[in-house]
Amino acid sequence: MNALISLRGIRKSFGTSEVLHGIDLDVYPGSHTVIFGPSGSGKSTVLRSMNLLEEPTEGSVVFEGVEYGPGIPGDATPRGKKIDLRRQVGMVFQQFNLFPHLSAIDNIALSVHAVTGKSKDEALERAAQELKNVGLLKWAMNYPAQLSGGQQQRVAIARALSLDPKLMLFDEPTSALDPELVGEVLAVMRKLAETGMTMVVVTHEMGFAKEIGDQCIFMDQGYIADSGGADFFDTCTNKRTKEFIGSVL
Amino acid sequence: MEETPRLNFMWHLVWDFRAELLRGLLTAFEVAITALILSLFVGLLFALMKMSRFALWRGIASTYVNVFRGIPALVSVVWVYFGWSLLFGYNFTVYQAGVIALTLLYSSFFAEIFRSALEAVHKGQREAGQALGMSRLRIFRSIVMPQALKIAIPNIGSMYIGMIKDTSTFTVIGLAELVFVMQSINAEYFQPFVLFTAAAGLYVAAAFLVDFVFRIVEGGFSYPKVGRVKRFLTRRKRAQIQRLVEAN
Numbered sequence: 001m002n003a004l005i006s007l008r009g010i011r012k013s014f015g016t017s018e019v020l021h022g023i024d025l026d027v028y029p030g031s032h033t034v035i036f037g038p039s040g041s042g043k044s045t046v047l048r049s050m051n052l053l054e055e056p057t058e059g060s061v062v063f064e065g066v067e068y069g070p071g072i073p074g075d076a077t078p079r080g081k082k083i084d085l086r087r088q089v090g091m092v093f094q095q096f097n098l099f100p101h102l103s104a105i106d107n108i109a110l111s112v113h114a115v116t117g118k119s120k121d122e123a124l125e126r127a128a129q130e131l132k133n134v135g136l137l138k139w140a141m142n143y144p145a146q147l148s149g150g151q152q153q154r155v156a157i158a159r160a161l162s163l164d165p166k167l168m169l170f171d172e173p174t175s176a177l178d179p180e181l182v183g184e185v186l187a188v189m190r191k192l193a194e195t196g197m198t199m200v201v202v203t204h205e206m207g208f209a210k211e212i213g214d215q216c217i218f219m220d221q222g223y224i225a226d227s228g229g230a231d232f233f234d235t236c237t238n239k240r241t242k243e244f245i246g247s248v249l
Numbered sequence: 250m251e252e253t254p255r256l257n258f259m260w261h262l263v264w265d266f267r268a269e270l271l272r273g274l275l276t277a278f279e280v281a282i283t284a285l286i287l288s289l290f291v292g293l294l295f296a297l298m299k300m301s302r303f304a305l306w307r308g309i310a311s312t313y314v315n316v317f318r319g320i321p322a323l324v325s326v327v328w329v330y331f332g333w334s335l336l337f338g339y340n341f342t343v344y345q346a347g348v349i350a351l352t353l354l355y356s357s358f359f360a361e362i363f364r365s366a367l368e369a370v371h372k373g374q375r376e377a378g379q380a381l382g383m384s385r386l387r388i389f390r391s392i393v394m395p396q397a398l399k400i401a402i403p404n405i406g407s408m409y410i411g412m413i414k415d416t417s418t419f420t421v422i423g424l425a426e427l428v429f430v431m432q433s434i435n436a437e438y439f440q441p442f443v444l445f446t447a448a449a450g451l452y453v454a455a456a457f458l459v460d461f462v463f464r465i466v467e468g469g470f471s472y473p474k475v476g477r478v479k480r481f482l483t484r485r486k487r488a489q490i491q492r493l494v495e496a497n
Contacts, residue, residue, distance in 0.1 A: 053380055083382055083384065086379060086381070095373050097373040097374060097376060097377035098377075099374065099392055099396075100472060101396055101399070102472075103490075105490055105493075110391055111381045114383050114384075114387045114391065115381055115383060124489065124490065124493060128496075128497050129497070137494055137497055140490055140493070140494050141487065141490055141491075142473075143473040146473060160381070163382065
């Protein structure tokens with residue numbers, strides 16, 4: 001089976017300090033990859049390079065056989081355009097990043113209308129459908145400021161899904177939530193995982209990671225320090241990984 | 250014993266010349282609003298140049314802002330009206346000269362207002378638009394600009410009041426705005442106290458009116474929506490969503 005998305009030799013520098021030292025990673029269709037590690041380990045940067053929100057200094061993102069990003073010096077392979085990659089990849093942010101000037105339904109409808117070119121009426125219908133899927137149709141006309149953190153994040157997930165992405169990226173989706181609101185967001189993500197959506201999740205929720213992760217990545221200091229399959233949490237032997245898992249569980 | 254001259258305030262002049270005074274105020278409004286619309290566009294353009302990746306654009310914009318922000322309206326209008334004519338042999342009408350002078354001056358202020366408003370929009374907003382696959386123009390038009398405008402509108406209102414007041418200096422080129430009208434009445438009746446007081450009153454009334462209008466506009470850009478005007482304008486959309494909610 002071919003990978004849906006592959007990172008090839010991704011390096012990223014901010015000024016003179018390099019934060020990713022050559023990351024290689026394959027994500028297969030229908031799989032759920034979880035990335036965890038201490039803060040500053042580069043896990044968010046890896047995730048953000050998958051849709052080129054963080055442009056790598058070097059290396060490629062290969063999505064369905066098309067290469068994006070800068071590549072390696074001297075490599076003359078034709079590159080795809082960022083916007084084409086992003087239209088196939090959905091992303092959910094730690095801070096939700098809903099558009100505060102638009103109601104919940106318009107957050108989604110604007111995205112559908114702007115990106116797919118569907119008419120405004122069609123876009124609204126699609127938006128209503130997506131809101132219904134995350135159980136928020138009744139809140140359609142509420143503005144982000146009138147929704148709880150958990151509700152906002154569910155709208156954000158609905159917004160990303162409304163564009164029929166082939167891959168969903170989650171950047172610490174529950175880290176900004178009050179503890180009692182984490183569950184509702186994880187429930188939506190769990191349901192999504194069950195539908196067979198390909199997901200890459202950066203998270204500190206180890207219980208959830210263990211539950212859905214069939215590829216587990218432990219990052220430390222800009223490297224993939226350790227990785228494994230669904231049984232990773234029970235079988236890993238790396239001392240550093242075990243220490244980290246022990247410290248957050 | 251010397252007799253102190255009796256003060257004789259001819260307040261009735263204000264009423265007698267009400268049509269002329271109001272026409273003067275209206276001219277001030279007109280020049281200022283034309284200049285406002287132009288300065289908003291020019292100011293936005295320079296704000297974007299100031300935020301450009303290219304040093305050349307940034308340099309041009311900074312120079313423009315610093316030059317025209319530093320020139321008083323009176324100097325600016327004299328230069329545009331007489332200077333342009335001397336240098337290039339083209340004569341602007343007083344109305345045109347007033348609009349151009351105000352636009353040069355206020356677009357430099359608007360450039361700064363827009364720049365700070367655009368920068369105040371959270372970085373995550375642009376990122377969300379990018380991650381969704383929106384074009385740069387769409388992100389600017391539908392996400393960043395509406396939020397920046399909301400931040401900028403109170404400042405734009407204050408600037409517009411300033412623009413109306415600055416039209417008073419255009420008396421020097423003979424624009425028939427409020428002060429010009431007042432001075433011609435004064436030349437006949439010599440009632441400076443009465444007439445200046447009337448002018449002050451009219452300018453203040455104008456400021457209140459502008460404030461009122463801008464509050465309505467601000468309501469339109471606020472979220473959640475406030476104000477009856479906004480609710481009225483969005484009623485069809487709200488009904489449509491209501492139907493969708495009920496249908497599903």
